[in-house]
Amino acid sequence: MACGSLLLLHHTGRRTGIRRQVALEVIAYERGGDRLSWTVAAGFGPSSAWYQNLRHSPQAVVQSGNRRYTTTARFLSRAAARVTRGPWLDTCGVSGGCQDDAYDDQGCSPA
Numbered sequence: 758m759a760c761g762s763l764l765l766l767h768h769t770g771r772r773t774g775i776r777r778q779v780a781l782e783v784i785a786y787e788r789g790g791d792r793l794s795w796t797v798a799a800g801f802g803p804s805s806a807w808y809q810n811l812r813h814s815p816q817a818v819v820q821s822g823n824r825r826y827t828t829t830a831r832f833l834s835r836a837a838a839r840v841t842r843g844p845w846l847d848t849c850g851v852s853g854g855c856q857d858d859a860y861d862d863q864g865c866s867p868a
Contacts, residue, residue, distance in 0.1 A: 762786070764795060765820040770806075771813035779807040793826065795819060796833070 762783045770777050785796035799808045811817060815830040 762821075764797070766797070766807060767818035767820065767825075768807055768810045769814050769816075771810045777807065777810065781807075795821075 763780050764783055766779050766781055768777050768779070769775070781797040782800075783795050784798050785794075787794040799805045803809070803812075811830040812832070817828055817830055819826045819828055
C-alpha cells in the first residue's frame with residue numbers, strides 16, 4: 758500500500774453505538790515482520806467525528822481493498838506526528854496495526 762492510498766475505517770459512533778465508516782488517506786504504511794501499521798491524518802483535526810469516535814472506542818476495522826483487519830487505534834503526539842510525516846501533519850495522526858499471522862477472512866486480532 759502506497760502513501761496517498763485510501764483505507765476504509767469501520768468504527769463505532771460514540772453517542773449512538775451505530776457502526777460508521779469513513780474513507781481516509783494513508784500518510785504512512787509500515788509492514789514489519791508480522792505487523793502492519795497505517796497512519797492516517799485527521800484533516801479537520803480532533804473535532805472530526807471519526808477521530809472523536811476512536812478516542813471513545815479505539816477498537817476498529819481497517820479495510821484495504823477486500824481485506825479487513827481488526828485493530829486498536831493509537832494516537833500520535835504532535836511531536837511524533839511531525840517525525841512521522843513532517844510539520845504539515847501537526848495535530849492528529851492516528852495509527853493502528855495488526856498481526857500479520859492472524860489474517861483470516863474476518864481480519865486479524867488487535868495488536
